[in-house]
Amino acid sequence: MTQEVKTKASFPSVEWFNAIREIVNGEEGFKRLGTCDSTVGIKVPDKGKFYVMTFEAFEISGVRETDEMAAEDTDFWLEISFAKWKEMIENIKANGRADLHHTLNTIDLEVPEGFARSNDGYRRDAFYRFNQTYQYFFDTSAKIDTTFV
Amino acid sequence: MAEASPIPEDLAQVASEKGIPIELIQRALALGFPPDAVKGQLSMPGVTAEAAEQFIGEQERIRAGGEVTVPPELAAVAAEHNWPESLIIRALKLGAQADFLMNQIKAGIAAEQAENFINRQEQAREVGLAATLDLRWMHVPTEWGVRVRPGKKGLTVGAINVGTYADIPDVWPYRTEMPRGAYPIAGVPAMGYSIYEKAELWAENSADLYEEAIQRRWRPSSDIPWETMQDLPVEMEKAVCQVCTWLCEKALLAGDVTGKWLPEMSYGYHEVKLYLASAAYDYAHQFEVARKRALSNGGGMGLQSPGYFHRAVIDARAWTEASVALHILDASHTMMVLQIGEYTAHNEAESQIYRYAMQDVARQIAYGVQHLKFFLMKYHERRAEIHNYLNKSEALFLYEDERDVPLREALTILLGGGISPELMADGHRKLEYFRARFVRDYLARLASAGVPERKTKIHSALRKYVPQEVEAATAAA
Numbered sequence: 001m002t003q004e005v006k007t008k009a010s011f012p013s014v015e016w017f018n019a020i021r022e023i024v025n026g027e028e029g030f031k032r033l034g035t036c037d038s039t040v041g042i043k044v045p046d047k048g049k050f051y052v053m054t055f056e057a058f059e060i061s062g063v064r065e066t067d068e069m070a071a072e073d074t075d076f077w078l079e080i081s082f083a084k085w086k087e088m089i090e091n092i093k094a095n096g097r098a099d100l101h102h103t104l105n106t107i108d109l110e111v112p113e114g115f116a117r118s119n120d121g122y123r124r125d126a127f128y129r130f131n132q133t134y135q136y137f138f139d140t141s142a143k144i145d146t147t148f149v
Numbered sequence: 150m151a152e153a154s155p156i157p158e159d160l161a162q163v164a165s166e167k168g169i170p171i172e173l174i175q176r177a178l179a180l181g182f183p184p185d186a187v188k189g190q191l192s193m194p195g196v197t198a199e200a201a202e203q204f205i206g207e208q209e210r211i212r213a214g215g216e217v218t219v220p221p222e223l224a225a226v227a228a229e230h231n232w233p234e235s236l237i238i239r240a241l242k243l244g245a246q247a248d249f250l251m252n253q254i255k256a257g258i259a260a261e262q263a264e265n266f267i268n269r270q271e272q273a274r275e276v277g278l279a280a281t282l283d284l285r286w287m288h289v290p291t292e293w294g295v296r297v298r299p300g301k302k303g304l305t306v307g308a309i310n311v312g313t314y315a316d317i318p319d320v321w322p323y324r325t326e327m328p329r330g331a332y333p334i335a336g337v338p339a340m341g342y343s344i345y346e347k348a349e350l351w352a353e354n355s356a357d358l359y360e361e362a363i364q365r366r367w368r369p370s371s372d373i374p375w376e377t378m379q380d381l382p383v384e385m386e387k388a389v390c391q392v393c394t395w396l397c398e399k400a401l402l403a404g405d406v407t408g409k410w411l412p413e414m415s416y417g418y419h420e421v422k423l424y425l426a427s428a429a430y431d432y433a434h435q436f437e438v439a440r441k442r443a444l445s446n447g448g449g450m451g452l453q454s455p456g457y458f459h460r461a462v463i464d465a466r467a468w469t470e471a472s473v474a475l476h477i478l479d480a481s482h483t484m485m486v487l488q489i490g491e492y493t494a495h496n497e498a499e500s501q502i503y504r505y506a507m508q509d510v511a512r513q514i515a516y517g518v519q520h521l522k523f524f525l526m527k528y529h530e531r532r533a534e535i536h537n538y539l540n541k542s543e544a545l546f547l548y549e550d551e552r553d554v555p556l557r558e559a560l561t562i563l564l565g566g567g568i569s570p571e572l573m574a575d576g577h578r579k580l581e582y583f584r585a586r587f588v589r590d591y592l593a594r595l596a597s598a599g600v601p602e603r604k605t606k607i608h609s610a611l612r613k614y615v616p617q618e619v620e621a622a623t624a625a626a
Contacts, residue, residue, distance in 0.1 A: 034365030035302045037357075057301035100494050105504060109492050109586075121593025122518045128484065128511035129361070131504050 007144040011089060012042070012049040012082075017063040019144050021053075024060060024137055031058045036130040041077025043068065044085055047149070055133065075126040076118035078104070080111060086148050089141055097139035104135050160188045167191050169198050176205050180212065181274050182244065204244075211242050223247045232260045236267065243270050289332045302364070306420060307356035319527075321345045321417030329417045342415040348527035350468055352519035355420035358512050362427035367505045369438035377497040378446045384568045385495070389442065391451035391559035392490060396439035396506075398454055399483060403475060403513075404432035406462050410471060424516060431509035438502050451555060458549035461542045469524050473535065474542040476517020477594055482546070484510050485587035486560070489580075493563040514594060521598040536606055539595075543608040588614035 007023075009016040024030045035057050042051040050071035054062040071077050080088075084107070091102040100106070108115035108127070118124030127134070156164075156174050164174050169191060177187045190196065211217055217238045219227075227237050232254055240250055240263070253263070292313040300308055310317075314330045321329075324339035344350055352358075381389065407429045414422055443450055462479065465471035487510060491503035525532060550557070557580070562568055564583070565576025588611050595603045604615050 035361060100497070100500055103491065103500065103504070105488065105491050105507070109488055109583075112582075114586075120597050121590065121595075122515065122597035124590075124593065125511045125514055125518075128507045129515065130365075131508055131511075132365075135504070 008147065009144055010147045010149045011085065012044045012047060012051070012149070014051065014063055014065050016141075016144075016146065017042075017051060017053060020137060020140050021060045021063055023143055024140050027140075030133070030136055030140075033133050033136060034058075036133040038076075038126040038130055039074040040126075040134065041071035041074040041079075043071050043077050043079040044082050045079065047082050053137075055130065060137065072119065074118075075123040076116045078115055079113075079117055080107065080115055082148075088138070089146055089148075092139055092142050093146065096142050098135065104138065105131060157184045157188075160184050160191075163188050163191045167196060167198075169196075169201055173198065173201050173205055176209065177201075180205065180208050180244075204246075208244055217241050220247045223251055226251050226254050230254045230260075232263070236260055236264055239267050239271065243267065243274065291330060291332050302360065305356065305360045306423060307360070310356070317347065317351075317420075318417060319347045321347070321415040323415070323417070326416055329419060343413045344468060345415050345417075347418060348524050350414055350418055350421045350520065351523045352421065352424075352516050353523060354515055354519045355418075355424045358516055359420065359424040359427050362424065362431060362509075362512055365508060366430075367434070369434060369441055369502075369505075372505065373438065373441075373501050374497050375441075375445060378499075379496055380447060381495055382567070384562055385566075386446060386448040387451070388559040388562040389446075389490075389495075389499070390448040391555050392486060392563070393439040393443040394451035395454055395553075395556050395559075396483075396486070397436050397443075397450075398456075399479070400432045400435035400439065402459055402462065403479075404429050404436070406471060406475060407432065410468050413468065428509075428513055428516070431512070434509060435506055438506065442499065442502055451559075454556065455549055455552040457552065458542075458545045461545040465538075469520065469535075470538045472517050472520050473538045476513050477521065477598070478539070478542045478546060478591065480510050480514045480517065481587055481591040481594060484514070484590070485583055486556075488586075489560055489563060489583055493566075518594050518598045521595075521600070525599045532600070535600060536603070539600075539603065539606075540608070543611060547608060547610050585614040585616075589616055 007019045009019045036055040037057065038055045040053045040055065042049075042053065044050075045068075050066050050068050052062075052064055052066050052071060052074055053060060088098065088102050088107060092098050098104070098106075104115065104127075116124060116127035118127075156171065156178065160174060161171065164171060174187065178184065191201075219234060219237050219241065223237060224234065226232075227234065227250075237250065241247070295309075295312060295314065297304065297309045297311055317329070322345075323333055324342065325333070325337040326340060327333055327337070380386075407425050411422060411425055411429075414425075416422075440450075458479070461474045462471055465474060484507060487503045487507045491500055491507070494500035494503065521535065525535065560583075561573055561576035561580050563576070564579035565572035565574070567573075588607070592604050592607065592615065595601070607615060
């Protein structure tokens with residue numbers, strides 16, 4: 001898949017999430033997936049980087065950098081090593097979207113503790129309920145030029 | 150000429166906009182036409198003062214004893230459809246237009262239906278319109294003046310629960326189809342519902358899940374990139390088709406069970422009924438997409454399942470029992486099968502099928518968890534009853550699981566990647582890993598529903614999958 005790259009951002013950073021957020025919030029394809037209300041933590045533990053994304057109705061209403069405790073005070077958080085994040089994002093860039101072995105669900109299943117983790121079984125199920133929305137978000141990273149810090 | 154009737158302001162305004170003289174309006178009202186009807190006629194496109202004068206003049210002539218002439222074309226249509234001429238004349242006397250009558254006759258309105266209507270109109274004309282209207286219903290003592298505005302997600306079912314319409318009683322006192330918030334009338338027969346207590350069906354997320362299901366709907370026919378399907382080795386295609394057959398059977402059963410319980414639920418809890426209606430639609434999706442996958446890549450349907458576990462769901466004597474079995478245990482297992490499907494997808498079409506289906510199943514789980522939570526909040530003394538439901542469900546699940554060799558082997562083949570002993574061994578190892586995740590998630594959901602102690606009471610055959618750290622923590626406690 002080819003696409004015009006207009007934005008450059010480094011991962012992990014608020015700028016990287018916001019660059020994707022800006023694209024996604026303007027796309028009909030994202031809205032067509034339906035409403036999503038959830039808070040999702042992002043953890044890159046070996047870089048000491050933590051974020052919280054807020055999905056609200058048909059958009060991602062906010063992304064902020066935070067601490068580990070706040071990242072876990074969400075419906076669920078996505079946690080893998082920096083190397084694994086990099087592999088996923090590079091795979092998405094190379095294919096235009098995650099290939100069959102790099103979807104959020106597949107990565108979740110390959111990590112014994114899970115890629116999506118939560119302190120509550122009900123809230124963790126948001127990962128499945130809105131799976132296509134989250135996948136769309138990360139697949140959209142193919143439309144920006146990602147550098148890795 | 151009849152005495153001048155008062156002309157409502159809005160009618161006068163329409164007349165003025167259309168250039169119709171006020172004197173004509175007064176003559177129409179004097180003929181007994183209701184102001185709203187006159188206003189409606191004037192609002193029609195093409196109405197002119199000349200046409201209005203002609204119509205009203207004709208009505209006045211008829212009322213004065215003048216003869217009614219039936220246009221030949223109308224007479225022919227009436228004869229063809231067995232409408233007596235006398236009925237046509239009565240309709241014309243009431244002011245019906247010939248074109249309108251011809252359209253009604255051609256549309257299949259029977260003469261008998263028309264006569265009933267004409268009788269009522271004539272009666273109204275004789276005694277005066279006001280005397281025939283019963284407007285007491287307009288004074289119904291329900292909350293009035295509600296004006297909910299759409300939010301970010303539009304005008305949702307949850308958002309319109311305002312004022313008295315947000316009152317959801319613990320016990321619904323009516324036995325009829327009356328919607329919540331309406332005002333009851335005496336004498337309506339009971340409809341035979343059996344669930345009147347909120348705790349027996351309620352889940353706090355019902356309205357949101359309904360909106361979510363509607364907003365996140367998908368179309369198996371066009372949202373799946375079917376063109377990405379490719380021929381698979383025979384054993385893999387057979388394994389995929391066996392899994393699809395199982396998904397089809399599960400979906401039909403779940404739809405039937407949901408459909409069976411819906412009429413038992415009284416009308417006070419429409420949020421639950423709406424969500425479950427959407428869940429029935431989701432089950433149809435699951436069936437549809439699994440059958441389409443089975444029949445679109447050179448394969449076909451596989452073996453039916455033994456069906457022992459079906460009894461746990463079908464034979465449940467209470468909705469909560471059915472929900473615990475269907476929405477928590479069974480849906481958690483189905484989620485595992487969908488996860489394996491996505492994990493072993495051979496193409497984008499399969500990946501999308503399982504991911505979309507997971508979203509639907511996750512909503513079913515979400516309802517089940519929140520319903521059980523609400524039930525236990527209201528009936529904490531019935532906790533042992535829930536464990537009994539779970540004991541029965543887990544036992545039947547395991548009995549089924551042991552005998553459903555086709556499903557187990559199909560999943561093993563998919564996970565291993567083939568049928569050689571080495572690949573099957575690898576597949577078996579992976580299936581055990583998935584089963585452990587299934588048990589972990591099942592227990593986490595029950596814990597969230599307020600049954601954290603289930604990990605100590607789970608069926609012995611499933612206990613080996615309980616995470617060791619959980620077991621250790623439980624033992625220490």
